[in-house]
Amino acid sequence: MPETDNTEARILEAAKQVFYRKGLDGARMQEIADEAGINKAMLHYYFRTKEKLFDKIFLEALGKILPKIATTLGSDAPLAEKFDVISGYYHDLLLSTPYLPVFVVQTLQHNPDRLLQFIITQSGINPAETFGKFLMQIQQEVALGNIRPIDPRHLVLNLISMCVFPFMMRPMFIRIIGMKDEAFEAFVNERRHLVPQLIMQSIQPDQPPPD
Amino acid sequence: MPETDNTEARILEAAKQVFYRKGLDGARMQEIADEAGINKAMLHYYFRTKEKLFDKIFLEALGKILPKIATTLGSDAPLAEKFDVISGYYHDLLLSTPYLPVFVVQTLQHNPDRLLQFIITQSGINPAETFGKFLMQIQQEVALGNIRPIDPRHLVLNLISMCVFPFMMRPMFIRIIGMKDEAFEAFVNERRHLVPQLIMQSIQPDQPPPD
DNA sequence: AGAGAAATTAACCACTTGGTTAAACCATGT
DNA sequence: ACATGGTTTAACCAAGTGGTTAATTTCTCT
Numbered sequence A, B: 001m002p003e004t005d006n007t008e009a010r011i012l013e014a015a016k017q018v019f020y021r022k023g024l025d026g027a028r029m030q031e032i033a034d035e036a037g038i039n040k041a042m043l044h045y046y047f048r049t050k051e052k053l054f055d056k057i058f059l060e061a062l063g064k065i066l067p068k069i070a071t072t073l074g075s076d077a078p079l080a081e082k083f084d085v086i087s088g089y090y091h092d093l094l095l096s097t098p099y100l101p102v103f104v105v106q107t108l109q110h111n112p113d114r115l116l117q118f119i120i121t122q123s124g125i126n127p128a129e130t131f132g133k134f135l136m137q138i139q140q141e142v143a144l145g146n147i148r149p150i151d152p153r154h155l156v157l158n159l160i161s162m163c164v165f166p167f168m169m170r171p172m173f174i175r176i177i178g179m180k181d182e183a184f185e186a187f188v189n190e191r192r193h194l195v196p197q198l199i200m201q202s203i204q205p206d207q208p209p210p211d
Numbered sequence C: 001a002g003a004g005a006a007a008t009t010a011a012c013c014a015c016t017t018g019g020t021t022a023a024a025c026c027a028t029g030t
Numbered sequence D: 001a002c003a004t005g006g007t008t009t010a011a012c013c014a015a016g017t018g019g020t021t022a023a024t025t026t027c028t029c030t
Helices: A006-026 A029-036 A040-046 A050-074 A079-096 A100-110 A113-121 A127-143 A152-177 A181-202 B006-026 B029-036 B040-046 B050-074 B079-096 B100-110 B113-121 B127-143 B152-177 B181-202
Strands: none
Touching (some): A006 A029, A006 A050, A006 A100, A029 A040, A050 A079, A050 A100, A050 A127, A050 A152, A079 A100, A100 B100, A100 B152, A113 B152, A152 A181, A152 B100, A152 B113, A152 B127, A152 B152, A152 B181, A181 B152, A181 B181, B006 B050, B006 B100, B050 B152, B079 B100, B079 B152, B079 B181, B100 B113, B127 B152
């Protein structure tokens, strides 16, 4: 009785490759089977339908993206550290899986309801709660005069935008700038620290706080 | 001899709606025909194949995205004005066509070569040249002590990221934050001016320049 | 070794897909 | 009126799609 079956794992890995690159509509079951080196019927034997197999991949993808940022924002660490952690996490993640963000974003554009399914079933996190904690931290720092008043939603969105968007633009960016793949990875590695620095700088108060 | 045929325009409009929302693979010719209120055979009569029709839509989409930023960056306007113009342009564009960025990015992930086709055939702009002009402007301002030294590629990428990415995240964002559509549009309208402000602030020198 | 269950395969199926075709329609000029 | 050209339609088609099935191989336990 093979619990973590080898075939099942190979199917999931192959499905990930194909779905990430081509999306639900563009992927072919035959292609996934070929990539896994097995018969097409096996896909339906392990995962009944294409959609079921896709859901497995997609929910796993969301699991890589959402919980980390939620728990980090809701932690007790100081602001600067949170930004560093989030930027580092996303840069590591997207350097190893560059197709991930477009895959997620295109899937949600085609069918936004898949997200709710994730929030309900997976992810034990409560977005409102963790975000509320982060909001309180901001308010405290503002009250202390350590940072200027700012909408935390903009703050987080700016951070994530600058971390993730460059990977979505990669195919366009490297062709317009005329950049090799290694150069892009070096370039984006600079951003790993540039982005949180910029975010921190953007919330510094106009004049330094009195001692 | 109808030059700007009504039917052709209706097809293009319908194709835009469907392709933007579902991408090349997800779109069905029948659905485009229904949306245009015509027979499916008409699509092939005006545009021979699905790909040809898609290319028309996609190249038009790139035309909305690329030339504006290129000409703006290459103009003689001061930096702050350039950032204002670009942010305003993208916010206007994406408020009216929210599906555009994911459509472009997903198309380029599936087939990056379509971009080269655009750069060659369309767009009379030379990326290297216009970007070189922008680079010189940065170097001048740095030499004058008006801004701190910064890689212009990061600068532009940060600007575009914070303008465009929120629209890609919209389906996820509004469901996690629990936001109505109108609230999102108000929220993103705040960013229209917040983003260029943040960008300008990020390049201010550490101490103000001597008079 | 051999029975029984699980895994794997090849062949097949109903249906959808993009695309075609031939006939019908309609406008215009003579 | 009618010939001519572009336009529109309904019916059709071959290829590809996700999915099924029944038979075969492989594994496991006694």
